[in-house]
Amino acid sequence: MTTRAPARRVRVRVPATSANLGPGFDSFGLALALYDEVEVELTGAGLSVDVVGEDVVAQDETHLVVRAIRATFDALGRTQPGLALRCVNRIPHGRGLGSSAAAIVAGITAAAALAEVGLAEVGLAAAAGPAVDTSAAARTGWMLRLANELEGHPDNVAAALAGGFTVAWQDPAGASSLRVAPFEELRPVVFVPTLRQSTEASRGALPQRVPLTDAARTVGRATLLALTLAATEPAAVARRAELLLRATEDFLHQPYRLPSAPATGALVGRLRELGIPATLSGSGPSVLALAVGGGQAATAVGVAGAEFSVVPLTVDLGGARVDRLDSH
Template identity: 65%
Template sequence: MGSPAAPAEGAAEPNAGAVRLRVPASSANLGPGFDALGLALGLYDEVSVRLTPSGLTIDAVGPDSVPADEAHLVVRAIRATFDELGLEQPGLELRCVNRIPHGRGLGSSAAAIVAGVVAADALAGAPLGPDGRLRVATAIEGHPDNVAAALFGGLTVAWYESAVPRALRVTPAAEVRPVLFVPAVRQSTEQARGALPDRIPHVDAAVNVGRAALLALALSGAGPAAATGRERSRLLFTATEDRLHQPYRLPSLPASADLVDRLRGAGIPAALSGSGPSVVALAVGGGEAAAAIGVPAPGFSVIPLTVDTEGVCVETIDS
């Protein structure tokens, strides 16, 4: 998005003020849940937004370079949300502490979009509500899986109803301990989608339907509640099998493919995180998390995480 759009004639001004947000990373797909399942992770970007009479100031801290102008994704999401609400475009002061690695399949763009949408909505008095925030964020991102997880936390299932994005969330089982393996290399979602075929065999689609349904149940705290940790891990191992996107993406990601094979060879549920190149292990309990951390992963940073259950958090700060 370039320059701010001109306000409609008679457009109102957003409320003055400032907000601070904390937005989680997310892992989408989780194997078979292509463009539908998302898991919010305990790794956060922090964003502060202050309205000013004019101008744009961005102070960004983090390992990845980001634009310092209207091309900044948080700014673009703020502008799009104010346009959606029919409000004049204000001046902005942003401070961003970026901890979610970019281009690694961890929902960094979704986190930035959610930060901008929720900041603008909060500064306008929150007229959008949860459904409106999901709709606007999805329109910017292009698909709802990561933005749903970043908005609502926990495990989310996202879909479209008459072209309108919807999502449900559940709280995952407390013993689920995600372990992330993050490489130094980056990959764009557009590049990863380019590897996907237009059609897949009917038998593969049928397998994925069953695996995705099993994955949602096995991850959910309301799922096999009586299952032991070992039984839940066994279910997750089966449930993270995928025939829809990973067989087509992994050949161009040999290091990620090798790591997924080694983790699964050790009996640990593992899959690409989103479109990759990061890998997520859905360990059950501290022992399996430690086993996942112990699998050799040359070229990857190993990050044990919790599941985020809150989603984006926003608070008003002194203006």
């Protein structure tokens, strides 16, 4: 029997995510087929970080992928290795598309593979081939809890880890999540502005208290949204779109965030007037249209003004994936 040598070089692919989806504040996440890729190699000592992408990021120990790798090795009780990273960033930063969650998940997933720790436990296949695929079920354990600790909220990291549509929550034991594949006709369209916005700044616009009626209405919309996205029985496209339009109404955070991003608010309004379910993507300033069917997606694409780049996407169903690059 041949024992496979420990991995020393891996490539991780992590999807973009949109959180909240309107009423699912800090709970709902949707994985999108737009990916960051990170190659990580164990070295004798030191650190090198090579970054390809439009956004300027740190290339030292403060790089978020590096911090996530270090945190994972610490959590596993392993000695910190030397690292060589090459990052290909396609998810725009500061636009509400989960770039920080993708970096955190990439670091944790890569470190788990390189540490060769309990592969079944962390959701990494132990097959003899070069590919090491992640398992959505196993990634809702300690990897999610660690990612949540680093990110500060579980919605984006849950979707980035598991793919599909996720509902995440926290209790004294940490973060947990549930994942489903949304109905097949869902056609997300993302509208990305040139404007950047930090999550912290956006959260500063939120009130400490909201009216009970607004909270109650949002709970109802969030429940309807989860049921509609997870529904598997056949339904007319028009009916799904009608339900999603109602389900994506929010009274907790969007009314307080949109005034500071007038172009974003105007685009959300135009889309919704056409019957297209549209929300802030995360805390913004990007807009997510949850179009139903190709016809509604095509209509959505034509609505944006010059301030936005339009990116039609599909739902990512696999979540984070890691592949061995070294010989075995």
